[in-house]
Amino acid sequence: MKNPLRKRLLRELRSDFGKYAVIFLLLVLSISEISGFLVAAESMIAAYDESFEKYNIEDGNFTAEEKMSPRRIRAAEELDISVYELFYSDQTAAGGQTIRIFKMREDINLACLMDGRIPEAENEIALDRMFADNNGLRSGDPIEIGGKRWLISGLVALSDYSTMFENNNDMMFDSKMFGVSVVTPEAFSQIPEEDLVWRYAWKYDAFPATTAEEIDVSDALAYDLNRIVPLTGFVPRYANQAIMFTGDDIGSDRAGMTMFLYIIIVIIAFVFTVTTSNTIVKEAGVIGTLRSMGYTKKELICHFMTLPVIVSLAAALAGNVLGYTVLKKVNADLYYGSYSLPTYVTLWNASAFIETTVVPLALMLIINFLLLSVRLRYSPLQFLRRDLTRKKKSRAVRLPRFLPFFSRFRLRIFFQNISNYVLLFVGILFANTLLMFGLMFPDVLQNYQESVPDDMLAEHQYVLQLPAGAVDEDNKVSSLLEMLYFESEVDTENEDAEKFSAYTLKTLKTQWIKDDEVLLYGIVPDSRYLNLSLKEGDVYISGSFAEKEMLSPGDSFTMKEVYEDDTYDFTVTGIYPYHGALCIFMRQDDLNGMFDLGEDTFSGYFSETPITDIDRKYIGQEIDYSSLTKVSRQLTISMGGMMKVVDAFAVIMFVIMIYLMSKIIIEKNAQSISMTKILGYSDSEISRLYILVTSIYVIAVMVLSIPPVSAVIQWLFAVIIRMEMSGWIPFRISNAVYRTMILMGSVSYLLIAALEYRKVRGVPMGDALKNTE
Amino acid sequence: MFLEVKGIKKAFGEGSSRVEVLKGIDLALERGEFCVLLGPSGSGKSTLLNIIGGIDSADEGEIFIGGEPMGKMKEKQLTMYRRQHLGYIFQMYNLIPNLTVRENIEVGAYLSKNPLNIDEILQTLGLAEHAGKLPSQLSGGQQQRTAIGRAIVKNPDILLCDEPTGALDYKTSKEILKLIETVNQTYGNTVVMVTHNDAIKNMADRVIRLRDGQVRDNRVNTAKIPAEELEW
Structure with missing residues (x-):
């Protein structure tokens, strides 16, 4: 004979439909969202991981100051790498966005066509799919870039730009104001050479076995390559944010979302137990009678747990179905709004099922079981007498009579x-x-x-980019000449301009604070742009730096060279109320002295008006x-x-x-x-x-x-x-x-x-x- | 003897507020015997019934059912003992509100390996036409009859009744008493009924009077009359 108490369940459900319906709804909402999210994230990650091989993603790239001759390329390839051209030109679209134009790739960093077709005519361009979405552009639309009218033939995802980092040292990517594109070789050849950036990608003949080895090999490669051709940029793949950020970010979202689900499940489990506790109090007499008749505590716990578990199970199933169908797409679209990922295939995801169904059900079971065990611990007699408290009956709380x-x-x-x-x-x-x-x-x-x-600090800040040849330790004469030439080229007539020295250091990574690149400003005396009268040895830090690193005046901190292990110690003199960036302010002569930059060296300008008389190639970064x-x-x-x-x-x-x-x-x-x-x-x-x-x-x-x-x-x-x-x-x-x-x-x-x-x-x-x- | 109670003592509270409710109770019942425990409020009769039913424990003494001592039973064994041997009827009916009359009786049947026929019980209890009703659709007497059905369906060795007519009017009370009598005669269960209604003693095989925690009188009723003829 089946337990007749089970006949109560459906009636209980009907009589308290409102309660169960809202709990069901809440569970379905949470589970479907998290399940959709996890399925989308896992499918995306799989597509992303697969893209390394499928689209032959580079092992790194470097930017040469000039186009490499075939002889130099051969010399580079003797370093156990294959070198591929990856020239590009950054051009401004009519809406002010920067669009990086590449030649259609055929051998490395291949493009995934997401819509339309690849460019075939000289006026055709395939834009990054996400950039197009974020700017309301579609295949077939015209677009003006760099003064030329193009026709968007299709939308693509470039495998080396899943995240739109314009420069690798940018704090954040920008998928609205920066995009990538490909054009036909004929169209690309029409771009003047002076507008091109001489970027090359490389693939190792044998990929290093571990990340540590990859770091060592790439460090050596940077040094060797720089001897073959002056480099202005060098980014091994592990450090390339445009490629690696997506994988890291999707992974970290996952943990947060799962935790969110579990908090909700715990709260719902408590809601269930409170409502069940209420039922237990209400039905104390019945429970006492059933226990007197010989029903065991376990049977009653099972009985009171059944409905919460059935409701949760039904919600988990409905949530998973919704997650896999509707919300997977919603979440995938959220990712497609941030990352330029190739097309993905939905993958059956066992861990998502476990996290959204098995774990919540287990949580629901355990919490309900424990709390019901506590609520049903009383003897049959106590239930019959409705004496459901271990504590002695407390006296009524005294309330003031004047109320x-x-x-x-x-x-x-x-x-x-x-x-x-x-x-x-x-x-x-x-x-x-x-x-x-x-x-x-x-x-x-x-x-x-x-x-x-x-x-x-100023409407415009320009950080100059020193040519690589100017710091050639082995050839000091040529280095000096390069430097002199550079200094004459970066002089400006703009009267608003004020020179500053700059140097970039990195904070030390801790368990709780991610490492950051911090710009150290060397400020001239009586600066027009900073309201600071710096004395010798003073170190002021920006407000945001103080907040992020939790520093106060008098505190000491240590920073290190970006690519080396040399460290520098500083003591905070004061905090400068600037929140635009993490930076440090000191006297120009202090900074130049600290980093052996030379007495008159400067690295950039503050200016209220744009500086137009310096060649763009000498400007490494513009901060506005x-x-x-x-x-x-x-x-x-x-x-x-x-x-x-x-x-x-x-x-x-x-x-x-x-x-x-x-x-x-x-x-x-x-x-x-x-x-x-x-x-x-x-x-x-x-x-x-x-x-x-x-x-x-x-x-x-x-x-x-x-x-x-x-x-x-x-x-x-x-x-x-x-x-x-x-x-x-x-x-x-x-x-x-x-x-x-x-x-x-x-x-x-x-x-x-x-x-x-x-x-x-x-x-x-x-x-x-x-x-x- | 089928049910033997030996030297049962029970006290509540501690120190100055300690009250001895049972001060050494001895009694013995034959299988199938109908016993009425009489006594004023506070005499300890319900406490004794609860101890016999295994839902309360004695401080001293022992209870034997079919020769087996209950005192050494653990919580789980006690539950099994109640499941296999006991049926309970309370003054409050304690029916499950969202189960029908038949289903409430099934709740009892579920506990037994050899339950009685539910349809027969419904007939005996006069509930056949109400079998599909919920407790809220029944009168007090009908609800108590359902509670009796629930207790007897598993054909328990001992039927414990704690003031089963306490909340009922004269006519309905007599109906309920007649039913308990029929059950006792038909199925041969040992019945222990607690009541403060002196008239009910007349339908019992044995009458035990409790006062102040002690058995004041324990005798076989030689002038037993049917419940039908009870008057109060």
Whole structure:
């Protein structure tokens, strides 16, 4: 004979449909999103990993100062590598975007055609698919680049540009203002040679076995190549952000999303146990009778666990189906919005199934089992006597007499339901944290973008690029000549220009803070651009550097050479209120002396107006509004969609928690509500008693949770930026975020309060007179 | 003897608030005997019933069922003992609200390897036409009859009834008592019924009076009358 108690399950489900429906919905939403995300991420990662071989991705690239002759290429290939031409030209499109034009690749870093066809005519160009998406361009559209009209023949993904890093040392990629493209060899040959960058890719004859070996081999290769041809750039594959960033980023997202799911599952499991606990209290007599008759504790635990587990199982299955169908595409599109990945094939993903189905179900089972074991630990007699507390009955809390009767009544209701209110507190806190995270992110980025113009050191900063020949230790005469020529070429007539020296060092990587390249400025005395009177030996750090590295005046820190192991120690004299970049300010002569740069050496200019009389090839980096806001711009594009999802989720979570808890409180008090009705209280008076307590509590928790939630978010934000990103974005949020939070919370609560009011009105007077279960 | 209670003592509380509820109870019942435990409130009769039922424990003394001592049984064994040998009827019906009458009785049947025929029980209890109703659709008497059905369907060796008519009116109480009597006669279960209603003693084979935690009187009822003829 099957256990007749199972017949209750369907009826229980029907009678408490609202509760189970919202929990089911919440689980489906979370599981489908995470499952869709994991399937998309794994499929993307697989496509990305496969692309190395499929599209023959380079082992590294270098940029030569001039085109290499066949003899030099042969000499380079004697270093156990194959060299491939990868020339390009950066040109500006009509919308101000920079488009890097390559010749159609045939042997290395092949392109994956995503739409349309590859260029065939001289006026045809195939644009990067993501750049086109982000700029509203399609196959067949015309586009003006570098003053020439092109026709977009198709959209491609270039395997060496899955992330749009214009320069490898950029803090962040920019998929809106920078894109890559390919054209026919004929079209490419029409680009004047002076506009070309002489980049070459290489493949090792035998790829180094380990990353450590790869680093050693590439270091040696850089040195040897520089002796064959002067290099202006050298990027081995492991250090190439445009190739490697995608893989790292997708991997790190995965952990965060999975953790998010588990938090939700734990909360839902607790909701289940609270509602089940309520049922246990309600059915104490029945449970006592069943236990007296010989039902074992295990049988009852199984009985009370069945419905939560069935609901979770159904939700996990529905979530997986939705995840694999609808949300996989949504998530893949989010990735396609940030990364230029080749087409992917959906892969059956066992680990996604385990993480979104097996683990949540196991969590649900374990939490329910443990809590039910505790709730059902009482003896049959205790159940029969409804004596379900280990503690001695505490006396009623003394309430001051001066409080009006209604207030005391409400306080009694509050104390009676304290456990539900505690869970509600946790739920609101979690939902508010999510809501704030979702609302804060765009706001912080917006604030950062808006604060940049007021915070810039100068409208324009130019960091000059020294030709490689100018630092040839083996040929000092030629080096000196190169230097003299360079200095004459980088002089400017612009009266706004102010020279500075610069040197780049790297911070030391720690477990909690990612290493960063930091620009050290050597400032001239009485600078027009920095409000600092630097004394000898002074070291000022930018506000963002101080915040990221958690440094204060008087603190010491150590930095190292970017490609070498030499280290330098500094002591912070003060903090300069500049948040545009991580940088250090010292006297120019101090900096030149520290790095043996020569007394009159300078590395760049601050200027209020653009400097137009220096050849672009001598400008390594231009720091202006656009480059300083690259990070926030990119994050807005890549995270904006996700934040809306988080907001929606938070609101749903909030509504569900309040709905469930207030429902339980009213159900628990159905008999008292019924009795008050018999005594002659009106529905609105009863609502004032039973709903107002929850209303006051919800609003108080919503408001009071803001400071701790804000602190947690600020901490979390700082941790994420420190660990995951180069640079720093200060955490500044506007009051609008708090207002929106309270508004969204209040509107959601109003909806629930209306439902509660209906429920209170629906409690029949007969309830008070029933003596049955 | 089928059921033997020897020297059972039970106290609640500690120190000055310690109350001795049972002060050494001895009694013995034959298989199939109908025993009524009488006594005023606080005399310890429900406590004794709970100890016999294995849902409460004695401080001292021993209970033997069919010669087997209960005292050494662990929690799990006690549950199995209740499952295999006992049926409980309480003053509160404690029916499962979202199961029908038939299903509530099935809840009892599930525990037995050889349950009685549910349809027969429904007939005997006069519940056949209400079999598909939920407890909320029944009167108090009908609910208590369902609770009896649930207790007897597993054909227990001992039927423990704790004030089964305490919440019922005179007419319904008599109906319930008649049913318990029928069950006792039809299925031969040993019945121990706790009541403070003195009139009920007349339908019992044995009447035990408790007062102040002690057996004041324990005798065989030689003038047994059918439940039908009880008056109070």
